Amino acid sequence: MKIKLDIVKYRWLCLCISAILLLPGICSMVYSMIVYDTHTPIRVGIDYTGGTTLQYSVQEAITNERLSAVRKGLESKGIENPSLQIINVNAANDDNLRAILAVRTKFIDEQSKDLESINSVMKSEFKSPELVQVASVGPTLGKELFKNSLIALSLALLGIIAYLTFRFQFDYALSAILGLVHDTIFVLGVFSILGLVYEVQVDALFVTALLTVIGFSVHDTIVVFDRVRENLKYYSKKMTFSEIMNGSINQTFTRSINTSLTTLITLAALYFFGGVTTKDFVLAMMLGILIGTYSSIFFCSTLVDIWEDRELSTKAVSA
Numbered sequence: 001m002k003i004k005l006d007i008v009k010y011r012w013l014c015l016c017i018s019a020i021l022l023l024p025g026i027c028s029m030v031y032s033m034i035v036y037d038t039h040t041p042i043r044v045g046i047d048y049t050g051g052t053t054l055q056y057s058v059q060e061a062i063t064n065e066r067l068s069a070v071r072k073g074l075e076s077k078g079i080e081n082p083s084l085q086i087i088n089v090n091a092a093n094d095d096n097l098r099a100i101l102a103v104r105t106k107f108i109d110e111q112s113k114d115l116e117s118i119n120s121v122m123k124s125e126f127k128s129p130e131l132v133q134v135a136s137v138g139p140t141l142g143k144e145l146f147k148n149s150l151i152a153l154s155l156a157l158l159g160i161i162a163y164l165t166f167r168f169q170f171d172y173a174l175s176a177i178l179g180l181v182h183d184t185i186f187v188l189g190v191f192s193i194l195g196l197v198y199e200v201q202v203d204a205l206f207v208t209a210l211l212t213v214i215g216f217s218v219h220d221t222i223v224v225f226d227r228v229r230e231n232l233k234y235y236s237k238k239m240t241f242s243e244i245m246n247g248s249i250n251q252t253f254t255r256s257i258n259t260s261l262t263t264l265i266t267l268a269a270l271y272f273f274g275g276v277t278t279k280d281f282v283l284a285m286m287l288g289i290l291i292g293t294y295s296s297i298f299f300c301s302t303l304v305d306i307w308e309d310r311e312l313s314t315k316a317v318s319a
Helices: 008-035 064-076 113-125 139-167 170-196 204-234 242-272 274-317
Strands: 050-058 084-086 099-105 130-137
Touching: 008 139, 008 170, 008 242, 008 274, 064 084, 064 099, 064 113, 064 242, 064 274, 084 139, 084 274, 099 113, 139 170, 170 204, 170 274, 204 242, 242 274
Parallel strands: none
Antiparallel strands: 050 099, 050 130, 084 099
16 A cells, blocks of 8 residues: 555644644633523524514515625614525516515514614615515524424434444444544534624524534545455555554545535535525535545544554553
């Protein structure tokens, strides 16, 4: 096996880099749990805290530029963190079809000044907007959604843990599980920092991004571990475990980078040219793929090597 990158040689440096990547986010999450009324590690949106959704019917085509103008107008009127979503897109030349623009914000009632502010912004941006529906999500339902999101994440992690434990020996499974925790904490930490600095909120779509990131991360790690196990059959008597680990990483390195790069190119196109409402979702995916690729090569693999070294040392002492 050809070894171009000696990852195992710098395994402690890799672990230090992981610590540097995670510590700011962990500190931010702890601080957020103290200062936020919800006591959550990240700033959550009205999907979890409750709020009001107003749906406006408009005749004009709703472009990304117009959405940005509406958002700026609402923020200038004191509407905090408004979330905009196009329910359906109208045909610009068909007078019988109208687009629906949903505005989600904190709790407001029919007599609230915020409602007048939202109406004024909509009238300034569209010719004849019509308020067709007002719906509120109570805090009880928001807490239930938050609970269900945690259950979904927990079940996904338990399922992956069960599969890895069955598919690999304990040290491989444990390293892959720690890699999942590593990647999840990193993404949560970045969004926690964004919430403190730029007031970025997360919604139910963020949970979808996390689940996708977890699946991508464990998939990449399994590819590396499978190659290690395959090489052990042929080179265990000729090479040390560290050499086999290095060779396996080098054999899968190009594949991992190419897979991640092609996915990132697609996500970058969605981030820069897609809708405003999906930017946070796409950003979470991009961060997750980057850190997942890093952890499968530089974090999980080094943990397995450290584990094997300790087992060899223990056997040598016992002998």
